Amino acid sequence: MFPREPATHLFHDNNHNLENFTVVWLDADIDKTDDCHDTKKRLRTIANHLRTFCDADECMDYISSIKMEQVLLILSGSFGEIIAPLIFELSQITFIYIFCLNKIKHETWANHLLNNQNKIRGVFTHKDSLLIQIAEDAKVLSNDMMPMNVFSLSHHEKSIRDLDKESAVFMWNQLIIDVLLRMPTSDESKMEMLTECESYYRDNDKELEKINEFRLNYSSDAAVWWYTRDSFVYRLLNKALRTRDIDIIFKFRFLIADLYRQLQREYSKFMERFTHGEYFLTVYRGQHLKADELHELKDNIGGLISMNTFLSTTCEKGVALIHAGDGSFSPILESILFEIQVNTSIDTKPYANIKEFSVMNHEDEVLFSIGTIFRIKSVEKASATGIWSVKLLLNSESDEQLKVLSEQIREETDRSSDLYTLGYLLREMGEYAKAERYLRRLINATLPNDPAMGTFYNIIGTVYNGHGEYSQALQYYEQSLEIQLKTLGPNHPSVATTYNNIGRVYNAQGEYSQALKYYEQTLEIDLKTLRPNHPRVAATYKNIGGVYNDQGEYSQALKYYEQSLEIDLKTLGPNHPSVATTYNNIGRVYNYQGEYSQALKYYEQSLQIQLKTLGPNHPSVATTYNNIGAVYNDQGEYFPALKYYAQTLEIQLKTFGPNHPSVATTYNNIGAVYNDQGEYFQALKHYEQTLEMHLKTLGPNHPSVATTYNNIGVVYNYQGEYSQALKYYEQSLESDLKTLGPNHPTVAITYNHIGAVYTHQGEYSQALKYYSQTLEIQLKTLGPNHPSVTTTYNHIGGVYQHQGEYSPALKYYEQTLEIRLKTLGPDHPSVATTYNNIGLVYNYQGEYSQALKYYEQSLESDLKTLGPN
Template sequence: MSQLDTIYVLCGNKSKHKKWAKNWIKIKGVHTNIKEICEALQLAIKQRDQDTIAVSFLTVNEMTSTDNLNQLEPTFMYTQIFKEILLDMGHDNQAISDFITYSRRNNSGSSININRFEKEYHSQSAIRWYTLTPFIYCMLNDVLRSMEVNTIINMGFFIRDLHQQIQRLYQQQITKYHQKPFIVYRGQGLSKENFEKLQKSEGGLISFNNFLSTSTEKDISLVFARSASEKVDMVGIVFKMLIDPRIKSVPFAFITEVSSFDGEDEVLFSMHTVFRVGAIQQMDNNNQLYQVELKLTSDDDQQLRLLTDWIREEAAGITGWQRLGHLLLKIGQFNQAEELYNALLKQASDESEKALYYNQLGGVHFNQGNYEKAARYFEQGLEICQKALPSKHSHLATSCNNIGSVYKKMGEYSKALLFYEKDFEICQKTLPSDHPKLATSCNNIGSVYKKMGDYSKALLFYGKTLEICQKTLPPNHPHFAISCNNIGLVYDNMSEYSKALSYLERALNIWQRALPPTHPDIKSVKQIIMLRLLLLVCLAHLVVGRTITGNIVLKSNPGKTIVLPNGCQYIVQVVDASLADGKATELGTTQYTLVSSLPQSYTVTYVPSGLPMGSDSLQAQIKCPNGHMYINDHRISVPDKEGDNITIDIGVISHH
């Protein structure tokens, strides 16, 4: 049973029952009294949380590669911003009451522990409660691993209190270190997949994204590591951490005097601690038990700092709650953002603040595809702005921009262009020529021209957007990806597929490094790239002078077929593949239309960028020397209208 992790046996004769218990891998102990089992259960719960703490890895190659535009995974960046926002928020007794209500409603802990927390908790007892019961410890570690927003919001006061108590202890204890490095240990399990990442990261970085519990006693850590190594899918790790107290990247503190555990010399680090990975050595000739040396480091990568600063700017707001709302929108947590903005709207008394929340609620419904509801919220915001603000105020520009976006989505392009141009006019009069908001305005106008089929004007405004982005943004900023993506889509509509793929790949590479993997932008551009790669492979469908419907069957893998997409028209040139070194003989040039449908399950591996487009690969590799396209399956079988297979040779393919 996969749901059952551990079994403990309570009996009267320990030696007798230990014999048969050895044959059952999930039986972890045989005990003669309930107190021993309770202690073992507490240790097992802590083991489970030790093993599931969220970690991110960065290899040396990734650090030195010019293609690696940021140094840590998106989860690290966004949880770091969450932390900063939550620490900046003001919390009162109502926050604790809300957390109690939330915990009871979701059965987050036993009623005894929840009631006790309600009666006894105060900000100076955060560490004691963190170490006292799995109720808080497990809940906090789970939510920081899963980034489930509702629980994070409800636990915001505790995250702040725990961080601030660690910070206070750090300030009190700093003089005791005498600026001398010291060593702490942490024992836990890593999945075999994460252990492989760790091995590749030797000399690179590892970040622990939760609060991090360590000990000065190696033996305690070894117990956890050995226990983890007994699981078939885990590798036990003893992290040996060299701590330089002069590095102030994250606060840490010896917590023995305030912890609920006696006798353990524990050092607790606040969220997001980054270490340099040193030697990785096997222990006790056990291939599932290793010691890993880590060194506390401050991550001073300039590109990462620039990216994080931009994320901070985009999560800007007067209050921490406003900043959190902006961030929720950025990472696609629309339901949580709607709940938050509705609550803020009810509390708002200032008219300009109400206008802001109406616009943000409009943005929530816009992103969810509820355009009529989005329009109502945007119009309410615009109405307030027109009454309360000067004619050139930036909030008016924002409202015009938002309404233009709704009209564009509803297909009313002339109205959309009218509102976008009003937005652009205000921005031109009030902002510097290289301001990012002007880039957004140009981008929006370009998008309408693209919808209207005026591709030359679309490229003109998209080009202005890209020019501003190149001047003002770090090369890994998500807005830079949007600009590349949009230019790629225009070239795609113009049937210039090689140019389209070039820009789309740039967009995908940035988004994969700067956004969570579930973000809709990543899914969308992956689908487009997949389609265009299939189109390039589907050029093999051409028989000069004829239009054929049906499936392509690869000779090298007859079990795989490509169903061709609807309505695609383009001009291709087919040359004889038997002549190498660019001396191919042209066989013909023609325009044709493909007339069937493309299933989402088929993908292609695109060699130049190394992008894996999916596990169900067609194994047709495309190589691009000298700007030309090659297909390595030169002989491809194509069924004609009568159902017979026609075998043709395909070589260099260039697009016109």
């Protein structure tokens, strides 16, 4: 049995900002005067999260690492003129304040840099005027932090797994709120929240006073009053909802429930007035939006928008216009006036006029419940004022497509425990660590032999699998299987799910025979308990096909993919996205076989379905364009490869914006084409674009940054610039060791590349050292029979061959051959390559009959798998 773990505190990290924005102050003389200490204390009353720096590089690194908050940056003295031009374009920085002694001197360069933008809010010589400006801007930003999801459903979407990522997040958010509202609350949950808030605000006397007031005076009838007050409640809850921080949302669950229920009571009273016929109410909300958020609204006219917080609006258009501003922040922030038409007769989440309960009772405020859905009617700019008008219609909860999806997802998560449902939802959203944390709460509260334990262990196993921690994943899956076999019997669908998950782990480890064994057990149970044309059976055929594809047994892979396709065509019809996915899988098989025309045929069938059902700008369409580009690249047809990658890029820029990791990946692929063409200057240019974007959006220590350093190293290696190649490989290695640890397979890949550079330089002892490090990690993490292990044996054999040490060369090549025959079968292209290498060694030794024997085996294998041409 796995150990039960104590509860953890969430807010104790001083570097973790729980509010919507961060104040950063860079000053060479910070902390040297009492005046500085006083300014810091007063800044904390505006924004609790204040970071001060006296070193410019440290300050810039910190700002670059920020993902979710907006930064208000104070630059003091000479730092302003030097640093501002370097960081002016960073997307994390919303406003800059110059705090100095010589106003005229600093206004000169600041006005030159401003270039019709309002990012620099002014040059200040007195702290009082600086603090007043920051407080005003913070108030605007607090009003503007409205968490929302925008999406458009198309008619094929009948299950959560048919949705794209944004649409899926939209639906999961709806269900997570339902789960939280169903969970019981108690004084204990309130005290838990307050304890954490006191920890976070421990250096902020003003906020600590409010927390104590809340502790003494809060009642459920005062939920709206506290939410509308400028305090820790509004700040922390809204940031958590905006960033989908489920840990903090969970801490605030009792307050969410109280708010919702207070609105529900007022909504019921309000609806009593409209028992006969329709009545339309118009409310307004003024605020600012970033350009990419506005772009998302413009691109989804007719689509749905969910405000994933309690949405404050007003009956007074004039009040909303004040909050919208005058357009002067453009293009950093656009002024927006939301005009919302409410049909009081439709079924919806509760809303109410809260004038008598609100702190701001002069604003005639109407508050909508969390998760309320609206339809986007129009988005237009008023040329006279520069304010954007966004018209929304309150959407019915009984909207047919939403209803079907919600019911389907509730069926998928129908369990007795709300915490289980929450863990399941988090796992499906990719929030693995949080899913594990909440499932551990369940394990702590459940008897060891309860059948539910099997399910809990199963999901935790999936968390570890998602992290690539395969041995831990197997431990949990096997524990799950043991409980399920005892409590449910050998033919239960849940047992099939666990076999399937174990198969996935073995497949990821390259242990293909084990993977097949478990997938076949899954299939056997599914065929007994489900109809033979069930979509789950089709999914298992896909998994088995994937194993054969990875083994290079392409005819077997095709057989299973075609069985999967047959079921999908029968049950889902010819135009379903799952059919498109299977066509994509078949295309991949043909691509690996070098049958490029067949690969293109299937990719194009996939594309045709996706364009019809998902539309031309869907991320899945971009993926298929990417696959087609890869085929052309493999064929050496670089011009069409670049054309398809450009189409991929166009969609990604439209749907994700310029700073999304997928965009960076496509720049990377374009770089790879130029690299294959030998156009190293262009390859480097695109890899450097990739690197710049990754550093901006992911920070310096993300694995994708390390991968890009690695790719740049590859280009320099091809150019024979070995010292430059080593420099980038070492940067890649340094980053990977920090983020992934010393035993991760990716670290092994980088050691391998460094070994290759030393091989090219003829430094064979160094090459062997790095290949040995590669091998050590691979044997630990992947096991002795993984294809990557055979590649490393092959490289070590190559080094010995270069040194003329033929007997150890043969030993390593034969180890390579033995494993490849076992895991990939005799007809895999890699087996042919290994026969060829062994033939070369015998040739160098003058053993020509042996050399011929292996060359002929290599030829025979190539003719089978690649064909005579």
